[in-house]
Amino acid sequence: MSKFWNRMINAIEPYTAGEQPKAGQRIIKINTNENPYPPSPKCAEVLRDFDISDLRLYPNTDASGVCDAVARKDNVSPENVFVGNGSDEVLALCWQTFFEKESNTDLKVLIPEISYSFYPVYSSFYDVGTEIIPLKEDLSIDPGDFCGKPNCGIAIANPNAPTSIAMSLYGIRKILESNPDSVVLIDEAYAAFAEGYTTAATLIKEYKNLIVVRTLSKSYGLAGLRLGYAIGDPELIEGLKRARDSFNSYPADRLAQSIGEAAILDTEYYDKTRKAIIRTRTRVINELRKMGFTMPDSSANFIFAKPALPLTAETLYKNLKARGILVRYFNKPKLCEYLRITIGTDPEMDEFLKAVKEEAQNAKNS
Ligand SMILES: *Cc1c(COP(=O)(O)O)cnc(C)c1O
Numbered sequence: 001m002s003k004f005w006n007r008m009i010n011a012i013e014p015y016t017a018g019e020q021p022k023a024g025q026r027i028i029k030i031n032t033n034e035n036p037y038p039p040s041p042k043c044a045e046v047l048r049d050f051d052i053s054d055l056r057l058y059p060n061t062d063a064s065g066v067c068d069a070v071a072r073k074d075n076v077s078p079e080n081v082f083v084g085n086g087s088d089e090v091l092a093l094c095w096q097t098f099f100e101k102e103s104n105t106d107l108k109v110l111i112p113e114i115s116y117s118f119y120p121v122y123s124s125f126y127d128v129g130t131e132i133i134p135l136k137e138d139l140s141i142d143p144g145d146f147c148g149k150p151n152c153g154i155a156i157a158n159p160n161a162p163t164s165i166a167m168s169l170y171g172i173r174k175i176l177e178s179n180p181d182s183v184v185l186i187d188e189a190y191a192a193f194a195e196g197y198t199t200a201a202t203l204i205k206e207y208k209n210l211i212v213v214r215t216l217s218k219s220y221g222l223a224g225l226r227l228g229y230a231i232g233d234p235e236l237i238e239g240l241k242r243a244r245d246s247f248n249s250y251p252a253d254r255l256a257q258s259i260g261e262a263a264i265l266d267t268e269y270y271d272k273t274r275k276a277i278i279r280t281r282t283r284v285i286n287e288l289r290k291m292g293f294t295m296p297d298s299s300a301n302f303i304f305a306k307p308a309l310p311l312t313a314e315t316l317y318k319n320l321k322a323r324g325i326l327v328r329y330f331n332k333p334k335l336c337e338y339l340r341i342t343i344g345t346d347p348e349m350d351e352f353l354k355a356v357k358e359e360a361q362n363a364k365n366s
Contacts, residue, residue: 008125015121018328028351030342031326033161033190033302035221037273037345040266043222043259050258059254062241066257069264070229074201080231082240083260085251087189087215087228088118090240091155093247094211094230095122097239098183099153102129107152112141114335116157116187128152139163139296139304143171147178154179157187159194159299162330162340166194166299169203176207183236186212192219192274193281194299201231208233218301219274220263227252227260277301281343287353291360295338302342311363313339319359325352 001010018032063083071078084090099109108129111119123130129152133145140163146154154175159166176184184207186200191214201212211232217223230240244251252260263270281298288295292308307316317329317339328340343349 012124015118028325028348030344031328033218033342034223037221039221040263040269042262042266046258046262054254059250059257061249063252063257065261069261073264076231079234082230082237083252084228086226087213089251090213090228090230092122093240093243094185095126097243099128101127105152107150109153110146110151111155116161119155140165141167143174146175151182153182155185159190162304164298164300164304165296166197169198172200176210183209183211188212188214189218190300193301204232211236216260225256225259227256277343280346280349284349302340304338304340306338311360313337316359320355323355325355
């Protein structure tokens with residue numbers, strides 16, 4: 001608390017990011033869903049050939065090169081794309097652009113009970129009323145629960161985090177059709193890791209109220225670069241640009257734009273790395289289930305796993321940390337029985353599995 005902060009900053013409870021250990025520590029870092037593989041080699045070429053004197057000049061406001069690359073990959077038009085400084089910024093701008101302040105309406109934005117924990121933070125920050133929609137017993141989202149409820153917007157991560165469960169395109173359609181007057185935001189941060197999932201971006205021509213948000217942080221191994229984007233009808237994209245130009249007209253710098261464009265265009269490398277992660281994920285899930293862990297089938301680059309008693313999630317988190325293996329533990333009701341474990345490289349996951357085996361044995365013996 002400070003007398004110099006305004007009322008909102010004094011009252012807000014900010015998002016807490018996963019730990020980032022200091023450089024030089026030897027650690028297996030599987031706590032913040034980063035990609036274990038480096039970005040495409042094409043990104044290194046861009047860096048090598050980059051003309052440093054270009055940094056004198058402001059970047060292109062719209063990041064047109066990135067928009068063109070996304071348009072090509074997703075078979076949409078560049079007018080359907082909005083680029084921001086990480087998808088966290090794009091999400092924040094969506095809150096500012098599409099959802100109404102509490103002082104202007106009784107309507108609330110609907111978000112799942114368990115989802116990306118930044119959503120309620122944006123709601124407090126931008127004074128948007130929020131209605132929490134409970135998950136089903138199996139931690140999945142029932143699309144029907146987002147239908148027939150008056151609202152000023154809907155935001156859902158699909159696949160959802162930290163549950164790792166994906167909703168079908170059929171479910172998304174149902175929500176879009178039932179809510180023609182509000183914007184439905186589908187956050188596809190992890191869609192690249194969902195086998196057999198068709199992106200909601202294929203629906204933007206049919207539904208003017210759909211905005212799909214993605215990031216280069218997870219599937220392109222570029223969390224350190226800060227690039228994210230939204231795909232939607234030009235009317236929605238124009239609204240986002242109005243918000244951006246009232247806040248920071250140059251969200252993506254020149255280097256980020258050049259590197260991001262190269263990464264998106266290298267679809268071969270993207271497929272190779274995401275498939276490697278999916279393969280490792282299948283193996284890790286099988287091994288953990290053999291040890292009695294329970295977890296939903298994952299559509300993301302992480303798993304949401306519950307250890308078998310007497311081993312608890314909290315003990316396992318602490319003991320793994322002492323061994324230099326960082327996973328994510330949420331000290332919150334419902335979530336505290338689980339650990340969110342990012343899929344790393346095969347050698348990293350072997351070391352992780354070996355440590356878990358020993359911890360499970362220790363718990364039994366004590
Ligand atoms: C990681 C994550 C983001 C944030 O991505 P950035 O582009 O790094 O800001 C957004 N949404 C979800 C659901 C995420 O897990």
